[in-house]
Amino acid sequence: MAMWLKKVKLFALLCLFILIRIGGTAFASDYANPDAIVSVDELHSHIEKGEVKIIDVRGGMKYKLGHIPGAVNLDFGNFIDKSSPYPYMCPSKEQVEETLRALGLKNNDTLVIYGDTPNNAAARVWWILDRYGHKNIKLLNGDIAAWESANFNKEMLSPKIEATTYIINGVDNSKYASAEDVKASLDDPNVVILDVRSYEEYTGEKLLKGAKKAGRIPGAVWVEWTQALDEKGHFKSFNALKELYESKGVTPDKTIIVYCQGGYRAAHTTFVLHRLLGYPNVKNYDGSWVEWTALDLPVETGK
Incomplete structure (x- = not known):
């Protein structure tokens, strides 16, 4: 009987650990589009399998001081329409193409975007890329703080990038x-x-x-x-x-x-x-x- 109770307690502790580990993503399957976000554990697995491209939207210095392995840096502060009289407007089609090409991204890449916590810059980049037709985009749930809390490695070196020929075929103004x-x-x-x-x-x-x-x-x-x-x-x-x-x-x-x-x-x-x-x-x-x-x-x- 004592052995049985001990096993029950261990199982309960294991369940509690899993819930704490996945945090806010415990009910991700309930969302209308569960694949719109990714947990740090899921991202870690995707990285090991080479299944995603990661975009860090923090300022360049934060990126240089440590980022998720393989992430490229898209400084959201420069991802704006510089010809607009207003400071934060959506960049042009040509500017987005130029930026994504320089980051080595392709039209069919699955992208995971993250920034600081709490973060809205990652969502802003999602909105811009979605407007220009990129289909496979996920936000990292909890952003960089969640990655750090999980004690996953960060790196300081930027990945080697080969320029691509990213092409935007249209603009979706539905959002x-x-x-x-x-x-x-x-x-x-x-x-x-x-x-x-x-x-x-x-x-x-x-x-x-x-x-x-x-x-x-x-x-x-x-x-x-x-x-x-x-x-x-x-x-x-x-x-x-x-x-x-x-x-x-x-x-x-x-x-x-x-x-x-x-x-x-x-x-x-x-x-x-x-x-x-x-x-x-x-x-x-x-x-x-x-x-x-x-x-x-x-x-x-x-x-």
């Missing part, structure tokens, strides 16, 4: 919104405008550099982007996410237009709503609050 799209949706009951900035930005108590005014787009509802993550920076479960957004009227029967300061935080929520929850009509307002206020469009303030 893109312009200022005109937002203006046309202000009084549309079938559209939810979702503000994912901090609550202080939403109410107008806080103004970040780059915007001309404080406040929000009239009629916008608020769910800060970080609310989709747990305390470790992992995505919350499908049920928790569903309850979070539906409680604010953000439901899959509506078209959801997401915005923030410059389209980065909004890209993260676009990923959550579209890829993890399966919402069919989600759009990231690329220019977001910086463009909206520069165009002197209507503003609302207060709680």
